[in-house]
Amino acid sequence: MNKVTKRRRRTDYARYFEDVFKCPVCGEDMKVTDSCQLVCNRNHSFDFAKQGYVNLLPKHVKTKYTKDLFEARKSLMTEESFFKPVTDKIAGIIGKYGFGEKVNLLDMGCGEGSHLTAVRKAVKEASGAEIMGAGVDLAKEGILEAAKQEDDLLWAVSDLANTPFKAGKFDVLLNILSPSNYEEFKRLMKNGGLVIKVVPGENYLKELRYALFEEKHKHSYSNTDTIDRFTEHFTVVERWPVSYTVNLTNRAVSWLVKMTPLAWEACEDRIKAFLKHEEISMTVDTEIIVGRKKE
Ligand SMILES: C[S@@+](CC[C@H](N)C(=O)[O-])C[C@H]1O[C@@H](n2cnc3c(N)ncnc32)[C@H](O)[C@@H]1O
Numbered sequence: 001m002n003k004v005t006k007r008r009r010r011t012d013y014a015r016y017f018e019d020v021f022k023c024p025v026c027g028e029d030m031k032v033t034d035s036c037q038l039v040c041n042r043n044h045s046f047d048f049a050k051q052g053y054v055n056l057l058p059k060h061v062k063t064k065y066t067k068d069l070f071e072a073r074k075s076l077m078t079e080e081s082f083f084k085p086v087t088d089k090i091a092g093i094i095g096k097y098g099f100g101e102k103v104n105l106l107d108m109g110c111g112e113g114s115h116l117t118a119v120r121k122a123v124k125e126a127s128g129a130e131i132m133g134a135g136v137d138l139a140k141e142g143i144l145e146a147a148k149q150e151d152d153l154l155w156a157v158s159d160l161a162n163t164p165f166k167a168g169k170f171d172v173l174l175n176i177l178s179p180s181n182y183e184e185f186k187r188l189m190k191n192g193g194l195v196i197k198v199v200p201g202e203n204y205l206k207e208l209r210y211a212l213f214e215e216k217h218k219h220s221y222s223n224t225d226t227i228d229r230f231t232e233h234f235t236v237v238e239r240w241p242v243s244y245t246v247n248l249t250n251r252a253v254s255w256l257v258k259m260t261p262l263a264w265e266a267c268e269d270r271i272k273a274f275l276k277h278e279e280i281s282m283t284v285d286t287e288i289i290v291g292r293k294k295e
């Protein structure tokens with residue numbers, strides 16, 4: 001797919017679910033035009049970029065998430081299958097609930113897009129169901145990286161607290177290691193829809209935490225408050241601890257350090273020492289929590 005056709009293909013893909021969009025400026029319905037734009041009834045327009053994404057954020061927001069971070073994250077996910085057990089499990093959950101032949105799936109805080117891409121592929125392979133998938137992230141750098149994927153998915157720069165989508169249009173929302181806005185999530189979900197949230201478990205990246213921080217309280221992670229807040233908003237239908245280790249070689253060690261916000265808080269000397277590892281076994285400890293809208 002060259003750049004021109006990528007813009008065209010992603011525009012054509014958006015046309016399939018044109019009816020889910022609402023204008024991020026005025027809230028009116030939107031149409032996908034032949035000139036690769038989303039345009040609302042009041043003529044607010046948003047171009048599909050040549051890279052194959054659309055920026056639906058009314059005002060640019062600068063985040064701490066950089067191009068380097070997303071590139072490293074993508075390398076770790078795609079070349080080391082760092083999250084494969086998690087995305088396989090998510091695909092299994094979606095398959096099990098049987099949403100029919102067409103599943104509208106939205107990844108809230110999709111970053112560089114590997115997880116949505118992997119979930120779509122696994123669901124399609126397992127059940128043949130067609131995924132109408134969209135990923136949104138506030139960081140343009142993440143969406144630019146996501147748009148490099150070859151698959152037919154929609155990638156949009158957007159704030160997950162205020163998305164450019166109409167109410168009640170999505171079967172499944174994903175929210176993987178990202179912030180959330182549950183009022184917005186509930187607004188977007190169809191009745192009977194699911195939200196699948198992934199949170200770090202107590203031992204998530206524990207070897208890295210021990211290496212980067214002296215302070216004991218930074219050696220483990222508590223997800224209790226996050227899960228409590230989730231259960232206030234949704235009926236929890238399943239909880240799955242997904243925990244495993246991945247053997248990383250030196251180049252993957254450097255991807256790991258670059259890809260995690262944990263390194264933002266660490267001192268240079270400790271980071272340098274950690275980067276010397278020729279190989280290391282890294283714990284990926286997560287919990288998948290599945291919720292339905294409360295009646
Ligand atoms: C730790 S990263 C996780 C990204 C991806 N889900 C993954 O697991 O690789 C957190 C992501 O949340 C995004 N994010 C933070 N606040 C957001 C907001 N208000 N709206 C959309 N995305 C947001 C960041 O830009 C970042 O990509």
Ligand SMILES: [Zn+2]
Nearest residue numbers: 023026040044
């Ligand atoms: Zn408008």
